[in-house]
Amino acid sequence: MLRSLWSGVSGLNIHQTELDVIGNNVANVNTNAYKSSSTTFSDVLYQNMSRATAATPNTAAVNAKQVGLGGRVSAIKANIGKQGNYQTTGEPFDMMINGDSFFVVGDLANTETYYTRDGSFKVDNEGYLVNSKGLYLKPLAGGGIGDRIQVKSEALLKSAGEATASVTLYGNIDARDDSFGAEGKDVVGSMYYNGESGQYTLIFNIKKQDDNHYTLEAKKAIDPKEPGETVDVTGTAELEFSPATGKLTSAATANFTIGTTGLTVNLDKLTTYANGGKSDLSLIKGTSNDDGVFEGTGKPEGILTNIAVSKDGTVSAVYSNGNSNDIAQIATAVFANSSGLISEGDNLYSVSAASGEPTYGTVDAEGGSITTGVLESSNVDLADEFTKMITAQRAFQANSRVITTSDSMLQELKQLKKA
Template sequence: MMRALFSGVSGLKNHQTRMDVIGNNIANVNTTGFKASRVSFQDVLSQTIQGASAAQGNRGGTNPVQVGLGVGVASIDTIFTDGSYQSTGKMTDLAVTGKNLFILSDGTQEYYTRAGNFDFDGSGIYGVTGTGLKVMGWMANAAGEINATGSLTAIQIPEGTSMPPQVSTEIAIANNLSGDGKGIAAGIATADTKMNFEGTLNANTAVGEVVSFQVQTYLASGAQVPVTVNFKKTGEPGTNTWSVTTGDSTIGGQSFTVGTAMSPSTLSIDNGKGGTMTVAVDTAGIIAGATDALKGKTDLSAAANDTGIKLSGVLPADAQEGAVVETTVEVIDGNERVPYTITLTKTANTTENEWKVTKATYTDASGTVQDVTSTIAVTPVTVPATPATFIVEGVNTSTIAVNGLSLDMSGITTDAADTANAALNVYDSLGGAHKVEYTYTKTGVPGEWSVSAKVDGKNVDVTNDKIAFNSKGVLISPTSPNGGPQITVPGSAGATNFPVTMNLFSEDGTPALTQYSGKSTIMATTTDGYAAGTLKNVVANTSGELIGTFSNERTMTLAKVALATFSNPGGLEKAGSNYYVKSANSGERRIVSDGAFAPGSLEGSNVDLAEQFSDMIITQRGFQANSKDITTADEMLEIIANLKR
């Protein structure tokens, strides 16, 4: 009878424990990262009244006769299932999945938790602001790289953290160049252009007087260009000698005399610059007509531009008479870059530093060498006696004289489908920004484009300056990201010059630029360089990396949160405040660097209220039944006690 009482008491006590666990679960139904617990019961020792016996003879065996002595708690287990995830919008909050736990430290001991309500304190330490424990992980190096095999350290990102500048090495170019253009076959044509005029020269004209003839010529655009030919009476009185000029240019300094008794004839006058004046004279000494066959015309559909060149450099002050300095620069012939050669020769003038332009030529896009009438203005400065050097500083729309014909290059345009532009800032080693402007010009070669460039408004040389597409509009040259057009960008004060390559390929290695029909949509998308920046904000990503956003609009990985896992997470010992510590039965912690994170979210409790209420009813009934066991045993004892009455 006493055993029944003892069993009932154990039942009451252990159901009370179960109710305590259920109550704790319900109390933590809204606790971040809380893991519910459950109670498992087991029976305790049994009193053996009769032992078991084996079969003997004609009798079978018998089972043991035992009376149980009550119930005990077998275990209180922590259930490590995932709770629901609640979005907080706070990007320093983190949640994890599976059996992974965050690692916290107070400097001497590690703690583990599923509650990821983290933030930065005043010194930039990432941790639990309520307890001051620090989140452990790995800090990134200056390049934003994480070594997840290194030792764990407390994550600390001070306010005002700076990002050093990164020098640019490439500009990424993408989208499309129009396949509709016909291309620019640049150059200056030199076929004869004849100007016809008629008039009369009077032999009695006074010496020094001028007779002018004017004809109209027309450009390809339809614009009228008047050309004036002047006949000036020269020579001694009584003679009939004339000099000829066209506009403001004397025709080779030539003159001719019209006789008083002449047979019909033709005079051919060389102007000294590749042009001729053909004059027909009748028997009366009257010029009946003349044709000026000046060589040189401009094909305005493919005309040159940007031909005024500004040079700066040094000429040696101690050069001897006849010393020659020659420099070759590039000019724009229709949008083609062509070599322009200037030769300077030291003169015999008494002025010590007088130089003369003795020759100037350039090679047009067709490969023809053209003679150019050039002048040079020299500004005197104090210079060392060193070899001459020249630098191209700029190119301006101007005029050029080719083979004696002055050509005005202003106002010349090209078909929109034949040119395209793209621009982007690049950065030097000190973070200085430099604007790079690319101009793409379709050449006369099918599928080929020529590339020119400016940096901060000044022309720069381009190597590998041709890109090409096949008949399907697919890029075939260059063939690799580092084989594209390249320029050298002058660094700002204190920074070195640096090369920048045009990258025409996507990250997967396929061409990013095409040549299809339609408008050109080419654009410069990114550069790998950037200016210095100051930290503005920090957020976490799905890999547990803390990403900093800087004032230069760049982002960089600053740190990574480490996770721990145990072979038996249920064996961890609860230490309060949602923390666990390692126990003898939890196993050793293993570091996890590739766990899945939910930034801006927190994991809720995994307590299931419906389950807890069901367990509560069952526990209550169990407690009630055990109490009935005790009262029943008590009544039976009372009956026995009343037998003596």
Template sequence: MSISGSMYTGISGLQAQSQATSVVSNNLANSTTTGYKSVSIAFEDVFYSTVYAGGTIGQVGNGVTTSSLTTDFSQGAYESTNTVTNVAINGDGFYIVVDPDTDTTYYTRDGGFTFDTNGYLVDSHGNRVQGWETVDGSITGGLVDIQLDNSQSPPQATSEVAIQVNLDSTETDNTASSTNPYASLFEIYDGTSDPALDDSRYAYQTTISVYDENGAAHDLTVYYDPVTTDDGSIVWEYTVCCDADEDMRDFAGTDMADTSGAGMLVTGTLTFSSSGDLQSMTAFTLSDTPTDTTDPLAAENWVLAEFDDNGLPVFEANFTGAAENQEISLDFGISNSDFATGTGWDTSGGIDSLDDFTATTTPDQLPAFNTGVLSTRATTSTTSSSATYTLSQDGYAPGELTDITISENGVIEGSYTNGQSQELYTFALADFTNNQGLYSEGGNLYSATTDSGQAIIGTPGSAGFGTLASNSLEQSNVDTATELTNLIIIQAAYQANSKIITTADTLLSTAIGLKR
């Protein structure tokens, strides 16, 4: 091998170690870069020269060159943050972001996202994060920009009212009826008066707000009064009423608000055991096909209520003038588990409507549930003072978005001022057959190439994809100690190769000097 060949070998060594220095330097420079993946360099020897020695053939190498640069895509450590939109991937996958100006798709492990002024979830370069719109736990459609823009929770009309009270069993009957003692409040009700029921005519009342289909609130008031019975049974009558001016039900082509029945929604009885436990109830509502079309409060117009799927009696209201009335279930703590059989009512006492009552009707003749099931939060009637324990209903007004959470499965869920929560989007993740084929674009971004293959897209937590951790960022996976050690080794190798060059230069100078 010639002296010039030695010099070439030394130069190749300097070039290789210089490249290695650049790789290590870049790793160290990005040791605190979010989501950065360290790179390692590998070398290989180059072509060989044939040498004849003592009748044999040998080979002498001619230096070194870079064989590969390999990215370490292993998981980096987590760094906790106070920003919910900072998300780290625990496992495989890349976030998908799109440049809104060029529609170019990039992939990144950097989950330092924020919402811009237009409500788009973006990275630090303004690229928009991709995901699926999510409704009732299911993703819909294709990938879209994740955007929260004037997000609202739609209203929900009340469909069930639950009431738990104690009614003082020592109360006296405030309103008696000579024709129907179990509907005396109903008989004196007058929706054209203010109030429709005078407060001296009942023993207790509770009021709860319910919501119509537009999310507007309306008060329902339940009036209670004990019934005097000959056998000492504990029976209370009740009526459920709304504001007469808000009653927009149709009665035989007339607005209910213009009649004496305005606001009367349901009436019935509650029967208790001697120990004060609720045993049965009745509920009468206005018939869809009234017999008397001139008087909504005619007794024959009020028939036993139907049941919902949970065995609760249902009454109707209409606060908006909608074509269909709003159905509301009434839960005093007792339901009918056998409502599917016939009407669900035991009417062996011969009572199907308020018109069937007489002055001599006894408590045991009252209609009852075929099979009553008592809940743990049932209305009672004991010697304790009348009191309201719980009032609840399932409707709500529209809500403004106040906060979001991100689950480990990548679901973005919004919390609203109406106390509701709603799933909005699900993050999309991408993975590749050959991650080493990804092209580094800078800015913590990668782009797909023919070597990487097309992106395989899925949801966090599904097969082959990692989960997400909110309020966290993935740190660089650079091992500083290892890189500093590599730097020392590279420096020594660089110095050794420089010595080759200086030695070769000395030998070459000596050879040139011989000619002189």
């Protein structure tokens, strides 16, 4: 009878543990990237009432008589492989991993390194990405992990411009336009960037030699914001057009000098026509064609407009001039047995002998990706947890009944002496 008592006690203990696990799952139903746990049981020692015997010529084999001594918790397994749903936050540094990888966080010296699925990061007062505990998000470095990722600094505020190397002139020189006389006519040519913050408008002069011959001369570059600020431009080009088609027949390009920098001007988009007999329809423009497509090179100095994280975890600075600068590559880790990781609280995991050592790499190396502006939610299924709660409660009640029944039988045995 004592065996049944202890079996009942073991049943109470294991189902109490199961209820503890269920309660923790339910408590974390809204915890970012929380991974639910499940409990599995196994039976324990058996007492042999008699051993098994082999068959003889006259008798059959006899099975052993064994009485079990209850159950025990064989494992509490975290369901790490089950992906949680996503919840939209719109925050630029909230990130969700699609796949089996983990973010890597730790202190500056990498003496304490942890792994997490919680991608809720913020920028600290020095411009580094950290989690809620102040641990740094780790970048890849030399096949391992680096120190930290800085997304705000003086060095990132601006991106150097690119000096213009070539531009294209468009338009028609009306063959009957008398304004291209002995002094020629100044025309707006093209936009020019000096590679810094300067943006200038190139001014050219076109002088008519005869109906099919013109001279193009560079005059100056004007800062449109400060017309008094000019840069010397030197160089000339002889333009010759076909009297039959009006198309350029001379060299398609000409070389000019702005300050000390060379500039190539493309001329093959220029024509000369008598526009319906009118003499005032000459129009020369540069930089873009009739469809508004930019036809030149160079960029102004850029101002930081955004810090973007791509699907493969590349962190980039994006600038107003179209430039981008890759800052870092977010490190992710995978494990041979991620369920063997040790939960440290605060949505952090650490390595154990069961999990194996991490393999560091990019998230897409394992077929995963990173989505920004969203967080992974808990993977707890409340309907499943409530069902388990009911079965655990009923199992607890049944084991309690075993104990009370055994106690009642012991009480009956006690009454025999009194009788």
